[in-house]
Amino acid sequence: MAILTYTGRRLLMLIPVLLGISLAAFLLGRIAPGDPVDEALFRIGVEFPTEEDRAEMRAQLGLDRPLPAQYLDWVGRALRGDLGRSYVGNRDIARELMTRLPITLEVSLAALAAAVVFGVGGGVLMAAFHGTWVDTVLKALSTLLLSVPGFWLALFLITVFAEQLHLLPTSGLDRGLASLVLPAVALSAANVGSTSRFTRGNILAQLGEQYIVAANAKGLSQKAVMLGHAFRNSLVPIITLIGNYFGGILGGSTIIENIFAIPGLGSYVLSAIQNRDYPVIQGYVLVTGATFVLITLAIDLLYLAVNPKIRIQGGES
Amino acid sequence: MNKRLGTLLLSAACALSLALSGCGGDAASTPPPVSGTDPAAAQTPQAQPDQTREIAFAASRDQCPGEQDAYYASMSLGVWEPLVTKNEDGTPAPALAERWEHNEDATVWTFHLREGVTFSNGAPFDADIVLANFERMKKGPFDSSFYGLNIDTIYPGLLSCEKTDDFTVVLTLAEGQPLLDYTMVNYGSAMFEPSCFAGDGSFAGFPIGTGPYMVKENVLGQYCVIERNDAYWGTPGIAQTFRFKVIPDTETRYAALRAGEVQGLCDLGAISPAQAAELEGDSAYRVSVGDSGITHFLNVNGGAFPFDDLRMREGLSLLLDRQTIIDRFYNGYGLAAGGFLSYTSAFYAEQPVRYDPEQGAALIRQAVGDQPVELLFLLPNGDVNRYPYQEEAEYIQALLENIEGTNIKVQIRLMDWGPCKDEMKAGNYNMCLKIQGLPSANPFSLFRNFMHTEGSTNLNYGLGYHNDHVDALIEEAAVCLDARRLGEIYAELQAISAEDFPNLPVLYSQEVVASSSAITGYQADVYGLTGYTQVCWAQ
Numbered sequence: 090m091a092i093l094t095y096t097g098r099r100l101l102m103l104i105p106v107l108l109g110i111s112l113a114a115f116l117l118g119r120i121a122p123g124d125p126v127d128e129a130l131f132r133i134g135v136e137f138p139t140e141e142d143r144a145e146m147r148a149q150l151g152l153d154r155p156l157p158a159q160y161l162d163w164v165g166r167a168l169r170g171d172l173g174r175s176y177v178g179n180r181d182i183a184r185e186l187m188t189r190l191p192i193t194l195e196v197s198l199a200a201l202a203a204a205v206v207f208g209v210g211g212g213v214l215m216a217a218f219h220g221t222w223v224d225t226v227l228k229a230l231s232t233l234l235l236s237v238p239g240f241w242l243a244l245f246l247i248t249v250f251a252e253q254l255h256l257l258p259t260s261g262l263d264r265g266l267a268s269l270v271l272p273a274v275a276l277s278a279a280n281v282g283s284t285s286r287f288t289r290g291n292i293l294a295q296l297g298e299q300y301i302v303a304a305n306a307k308g309l310s311q312k313a314v315m316l317g318h319a320f321r322n323s324l325v326p327i328i329t330l331i332g333n334y335f336g337g338i339l340g341g342s343t344i345i346e347n348i349f350a351i352p353g354l355g356s357y358v359l360s361a362i363q364n365r366d367y368p369v370i371q372g373y374v375l376v377t378g379a380t381f382v383l384i385t386l387a388i389d390l391l392y393l394a395v396n397p398k399i400r401i402q403g404g405e406s
Numbered sequence: 407m408n409k410r411l412g413t414l415l416l417s418a419a420c421a422l423s424l425a426l427s428g429c430g431g432d433a434a435s436t437p438p439p440v441s442g443t444d445p446a447a448a449q450t451p452q453a454q455p456d457q458t459r460e461i462a463f464a465a466s467r468d469q470c471p472g473e474q475d476a477y478y479a480s481m482s483l484g485v486w487e488p489l490v491t492k493n494e495d496g497t498p499a500p501a502l503a504e505r506w507e508h509n510e511d512a513t514v515w516t517f518h519l520r521e522g523v524t525f526s527n528g529a530p531f532d533a534d535i536v537l538a539n540f541e542r543m544k545k546g547p548f549d550s551s552f553y554g555l556n557i558d559t560i561y562p563g564l565l566s567c568e569k570t571d572d573f574t575v576v577l578t579l580a581e582g583q584p585l586l587d588y589t590m591v592n593y594g595s596a597m598f599e600p601s602c603f604a605g606d607g608s609f610a611g612f613p614i615g616t617g618p619y620m621v622k623e624n625v626l627g628q629y630c631v632i633e634r635n636d637a638y639w640g641t642p643g644i645a646q647t648f649r650f651k652v653i654p655d656t657e658t659r660y661a662a663l664r665a666g667e668v669q670g671l672c673d674l675g676a677i678s679p680a681q682a683a684e685l686e687g688d689s690a691y692r693v694s695v696g697d698s699g700i701t702h703f704l705n706v707n708g709g710a711f712p713f714d715d716l717r718m719r720e721g722l723s724l725l726l727d728r729q730t731i732i733d734r735f736y737n738g739y740g741l742a743a744g745g746f747l748s749y750t751s752a753f754y755a756e757q758p759v760r761y762d763p764e765q766g767a768a769l770i771r772q773a774v775g776d777q778p779v780e781l782l783f784l785l786p787n788g789d790v791n792r793y794p795y796q797e798e799a800e801y802i803q804a805l806l807e808n809i810e811g812t813n814i815k816v817q818i819r820l821m822d823w824g825p826c827k828d829e830m831k832a833g834n835y836n837m838c839l840k841i842q843g844l845p846s847a848n849p850f851s852l853f854r855n856f857m858h859t860e861g862s863t864n865l866n867y868g869l870g871y872h873n874d875h876v877d878a879l880i881e882e883a884a885v886c887l888d889a890r891r892l893g894e895i896y897a898e899l900q901a902i903s904a905e906d907f908p909n910l911p912v913l914y915s916q917e918v919v920a921s922s923s924a925i926t927g928y929q930a931d932v933y934g935l936t937g938y939t940q941v942c943w944a945q
Contacts, residue, residue, distance in 0.1 A: 251662075258665075
């Protein structure tokens with residue numbers, strides 16, 4: 090019951106958060122420099138607009154109305170699932186975002202999975218082989234992954250694995266799982282580096298605790314001590330860290346999607362930013378913001394599963 | 407133990423890589439076995455290879471932007487055809503209209519349509535089709551990633567569109583338009599079978615045109631597939647199927663070509679000059695250079711010191727070694743520009759390209775003396791990503807800062823185009839590199855907007871250009887009904903621009919495309935009517 094109350098309270102808290110996101114999304118679009126009117130005119134064949142042309146288009150796009158009226162109108166329609174039509178291309182934004190969201194989520198989840206498997210796995214390996222050459226090599230590798238910019242790594246991976254070795258495709262999504270490998274690696278590299286170092290540190294800290302001495306004294310195997318005790322108790326901060334990465338991965342996918350020609354949310358918003366396509370930018374911030382908030386909620390609920398203290402206190406901890 | 411672990415990890419990584427590489431098929435790299443005969447291919451000497459295999463191209467944007475685009479597909483795909491196209495010299499040429507004439511005051515234009523033309527769905531092309539297309543145009547303007555379709559700018563003052571027989575259409579205009587056929591070139595007179603239009607004038611499904619290819623598949627943002635129209639009224643294409651992938655990043659597009667995933671790179675900015683230079687020495691690839699309507703301008707703030715002084719503008723123009731800029735920064739892909747209008751325009755009048763650094767420096771010394779001068783050089787981010795503007799700007803910066811006897815400092819600032827334009831309009835800049843294309847085969851709007859005192863670009867770019875004689879010439883051109891006199895006016899405006907410098911033309915761009923030697927017949931020909939009909943497998 091306590092868990093249900095906790096979950097309900099967290100869901101209620103989403104309302105002001107989402108309203109805040111919607112306001113930020115709206116204002117970001119409006120305070121960004123540049124004017125979408127010229128681009129909209131250019132695309133209908135008016136390359137050299139007069140002030141009258143601009144005024145007419147501004148009215149047509151609804152940009153001549155006061156900001157609060159524009160915001161309320163937008164929020165009202167967004168609540169009904171209508172995010173309007175893009176200035177460029179006149180497409181239904183909600184439909185476009187919903188088509189692209191699964192693609193971005195697929196890439197982001199693949200990157201997150203890589204961060205979890207290689208980051209946590211690498212961290213456990215480093216802790217298990219603490220002080221040996223394995224630890225030294227993996228530490229150096231994780232530092233390297235942390236230092237290399239994602240876009241550079243993406244181009245490097247394309248050159249090696251696609252252009253030279255012909256093992257993986259350069260771009261697109263038409264080769265199934267193989268298409269996801271390079272984007273996921275490029276997107277997760279820095280997170281793999283930081284997760285592995287964080288996991289290593291956490292496990293080593295746990296290994297110095299008294300309950301580990303007790304477990305060893307009981308005659309448990311090294312594997313059981315490491316995985317059953319030290320690793321499990323270091324999981325909560327690791328889950329928090331990985332949860333926070335998801336926001337970074339969603340944002341980072343903008344550049345990676347562009348490089349790998351992935352038709353997800355990132356490449357869509359990049360083109361919208363270039364064209365000052367406000368409604369698309371607003372829709373993107375709203376959708377990704379809501380997605381991130383929901384993922385954070387899911388991670389909070391995951392704590393309940395892994396941390397008995399939180400479970401006992403019904404999430405009050 | 408440790409050694410074994412390392413070996414295991416390495417083996418696992420390799421195995422995973424190999425397993426994943428086999429997860430999907432690649433039509434281009436694993437072509438289907440040779441089978442069947444190809445009627446078009448059988449007639450051509452290049453046809454021995456199996457032309458039913460799909461040829462893949464990559465471009466930075468959708469070649470089929472879809473139902474909401476005014477044309478659905480790029481003209482170069484050969485899905486649709488216009489009434490009027492253009493010759494190599496930029497003058498209007500027959501396409502679906504065989505010939506045309508107009509009355510003395512150019513208010514009534516009569517178009518005689520080509521007979522025996524059918525659409526890809528078998529419907530005949532005739533005057534009723536043209537009328538239906540004009541009815542559709544009236545529902546616009548329509549948005550496009552190529553050229554916006556706006557009946558008011560293409561057919562200004564159109565009063566009526568009527569047929570006098572099944573293959574003759576008459577357009578009546580409120581005011582004379584002696585260069586109407588120039589504005590109708592290509593995108594200005596695209597023809598579609600009306601059943602493919604939705605009620606609001608957009609497309610309801612794939613477009614149906616009279617061209618040599620048909621759209622078979624389209625996934626927005628990913629790829630589109632076109633297939634040969636075997637019932638084409640003209641010379642059919644050779645290859646049966648083309649796939650056009652969307653790869654926005656230049657480096658990735660280049661890698662896709664090198665990896666053999668695509669056989670060619672197409673559309674604007676297909677390949678960077680540096681990449682093209684790299685491929686030119688490799689027999690596995692072909693680089694083709696073609697004409698482009700784009701001119702690179704150095705826009706200057708003529709409304710403020712020091713560029714309000716003609717000596718400063720002329721001095722800087724004389725100081726620029728345009729050929730060095732082209733050779734060093736554009737790998738030789740470009741032509742030195744002396745005049746305002748692109749060399750691809752039918753109204754182009756060649757202007758001398760003058761390079762005299764000593765005279766240039768002397769003029770600038772006269773204009774600014776030894777007083778400290780700080781110049782702000784703006785570079786739009788989007789253009790910096792596409793062109794070597796940073797290097798070009800640094801070269802110009804070095805030229806200006808090293809003029810003996812002057813004290814000029816140049817600050818280069820990168821900005822998004824939106825705020826950059828705001829700064830230019832407010833006059834808060836001195837120089838800005840920017841491209842300008844040819845929006846229409848009729849250059850009137852270019853002259854009016856850049857060179858007239860009240861021209862929108864003159865005002866919005868803060869050029870501050872004013873010349874009473876130029877204003878008079880442009881106002882005369884606006885009402886002139888004599889095409890020959892218009893040609894004279896445009897030539898005079900170009901001559902004036904080369905002496906008065908409303909802005910400084912630097913170079914005329916050239917289109918550079920690349921293809922693998924596995925295919926042949928691919929030439930840089932932006933929006934040309936032949937499109938991909940000559941492109942086929944070479945091996």
